Amino acid sequence: xxxxxxxxxxxxxxxxxxxxxxxxxxxxxxxxxxxxxxxxxxxxxxxxxxxxxxxxxxxxxxxxxxxxxxxxxxxxxxxxxxxxxxxxxxxxxxxxxxxxxxxxxxxxxxxxxxxxxxxxxxxxxxxxxxxxxxxxxxxxxxxxxxxxxxxxxxxxxxxxxxxxxxxxxxxxxxxxxxxxxxxxxxxxxxxxxxxxxxxxxxxxxxxxxxxxxxxxxxxxxxxxxxxxxxxxxxxxxxxxxxxxxxxxxxxxxxxxxxxxxxxxxxxxxxx
Ligand code: COA
Ligand code: NAP
Numbered sequence: 001x002x003x004x005x006x007x008x009x010x011x012x013x014x015x016x017x018x019x020x021x022x023x024x025x026x027x028x029x030x031x032x033x034x035x036x037x038x039x040x041x042x043x044x045x046x047x048x049x050x051x052x053x054x055x056x057x058x059x060x061x062x063x064x065x066x067x068x069x070x071x072x073x074x075x076x077x078x079x080x081x082x083x084x085x086x087x088x089x090x091x092x093x094x095x096x097x098x099x100x101x102x103x104x105x106x107x108x109x110x111x112x113x114x115x116x117x118x119x120x121x122x123x124x125x126x127x128x129x130x131x132x133x134x135x136x137x138x139x140x141x142x143x144x145x146x147x148x149x150x151x152x153x154x155x156x157x158x159x160x161x162x163x164x165x166x167x168x169x170x171x172x173x174x175x176x177x178x179x180x181x182x183x184x185x186x187x188x189x190x191x192x193x194x195x196x197x198x199x200x201x202x203x204x205x206x207x208x209x210x211x212x213x214x215x216x217x218x219x220x221x222x223x224x225x226x227x228x229x230x231x232x233x234x235x236x237x238x239x240x241x242x243x244x245x246x247x248x249x250x251x252x253x254x255x256x257x258x259x260x261x262x263x264x265x266x267x268x269x270x271x
Contacts, residue, residue, distance in 0.1 A: 009034030017095030025222025068121030094143030136180015173242030189248025213255030
């Protein structure tokens with residue numbers, strides 16, 4: 001059996017959007033490393049099942065059904081998490097929404113929905129969590145995306161929102177550094193088995209276009225994103241703050257910029 005290289009026993013981790021996909025993988029990795037973990041998302045069934053899965057790992061797990069667009073609900077969840085689990089050592093903010101849509105046909109409400117969840121939701125989570133973070137020593141990790149730095153076809157909403165997430169990461173790193181709170185972001189590439197890629201590459205032909213555009217020629221795994229988060233929140237990364245770290249098989253070196261342009265016709269053909 002592989003040795004767990006990070007020990008988070010006695011630590012508390014809160015994962016906003018932690019009930020499925022990459023973020024659940026991150027929550028599970030912290031739980032396997034011994035942390036008590038709280039997750040938050042909108043859907044009560046997803047929250048229940050994530051808490052069950054985390055509990056099966058053998059750690060204390062809490063869940064909250066709330067929308068990151070609702071500041072008061074997020075704040076109440078974080079207050080309860082601190083009361084039940086203690087001050088937060090690690091905050092992961094990863095709630096997001098996405099779908100492929102051209103800027104000229106996307107409704108204003110569609111654009112707003114993604115910005116409200118990804119960017120304003122991240123602000124809500126960070127703002128509400130700050131008072132509950134264990135200072136000094138706490139670590140905040142935002143889940144960004146290659147869209148934050150690379151203009152991508154059909155992704156005006158996600159590009160704008162995630163660019164804002166990266167800048168929020170840097171500004172909070174600047175402001176919170178003196179309190180001993182590190183703030184970083186991880187920008188995953190295309191990750192297998194996720195809702196995000198089911199929406200952006202919904203057919204095998206599209207999946208092949210994506211993997212061909214990644215220098216490592218494959219999708220990544222949620223575990224590979226979690227491994228970066230485990231390191232980022234650890235003492236081994238104690239001098240790292242304000243960084244946006246791509247974990248993307250080299251996708252952001254070039255392939256990511258053209259992939260959805262190449263897929264535009266396939267999207268038009270998809271019913
Ligand atoms: N293409 C174009 N517009 C779309 C769309 C799509 N595929 N899906 C939703 N929209 C539009 C809606 O039509 C609506 O605009 P309108 O009122 O002008 O018609 C607007 O977006 C908001 O939709 P709504 O369903 O009310 O939003 P919501 O707040 O319930 O859900 C979403 C947010 C749209 C982001 C939804 O896709 C979601 O909940 N996603 C979470 C899961 C996810 O995306 N995972 C991947 C993470 S990378
Ligand atoms: P996912 O499974 O849909 O994860 C999104 C999570 O956020 C879910 O738990 C969802 O649960 C929650 N969520 C969505 N809207 C919310 C809201 N308004 N309030 C509270 N919670 C909300 O998708 P994923 O593909 O794994 O993506 C996870 C993260 O990785 C996102 O930040 C995404 O941008 C990023 N990312 C993904 C990829 C990829 O390849 N998939 C690549 C780059 C970056 P509910 O539906 O219950 O709310």
